[in-house]
Amino acid sequence: MARVYFAGTDGFDASRAAAAGRGRSARSAAAWSLLLRALEREYGLRSLPEAALNPAGKPYFPSRPDICFSLSHTRGWVLCAVSGSEVGADVQAVRERDLAFAERLMGGCGRDFTLHELWCLRESFYKLTGRGSLRSMPFRREAGGITAPERGVVCRLYADIPGCAAAAAAYYPASLPERLVKIETPELQKGIVM
Secondary structure, rough: OOEEEEEEOOOOOHHOOOOOOOOOOOOOOOOOOOHHHHHHHHHOOOOOOOOOOOOOOEOOOOOOOOOEEEEEEEOOEEEEEEEEEEEEEEEEEOHHHHHHHHHHHHHHOOOOOHHHHHHHHHHHHHHHHHOOOOOOOOEEEEOEEOOOOOOOEEEEEEEOOEEEEEEEEEEOOOOOOOOEEOHHHHHHHEEOOO
């Protein structure tokens, strides 16, 4: 089963990050620090394995094929999914100005999802599979669940992060948690493990 973690970035000091980011932004450092804390909880790791990029540009751990992960960040928040099998995850801050783009991006899914929910579903699916158009992937709600554009993919939406939409995707028979796990912002700093 996958686990999906999140943390706020307000008050996060990138110079004291528990793990270095892969980009220059403080959000990248916060996301990789969140991954480290998730791996401590799930696998007992005290440091991140060396990361590489697959041909689609997704990071992975060559020395630990048993650990799969997906990272995302948005204004004020970071998200991390970890699993023993492939997983994709995304978080987006809900902004009113984005609603102007809703019609172009909804692609007939407007009755089932908000713009931000649909975008997170599409991003998480793309991060999982490396396929599909972020502008037109069809999702729908059926029988109390979410039907992805490809058979064998399970998706879940999360409303646990204030002011955000979040989603995760995995290949069946993997399961996704019903709720996200919160890591407190200070835990993303060096030397602080709670």
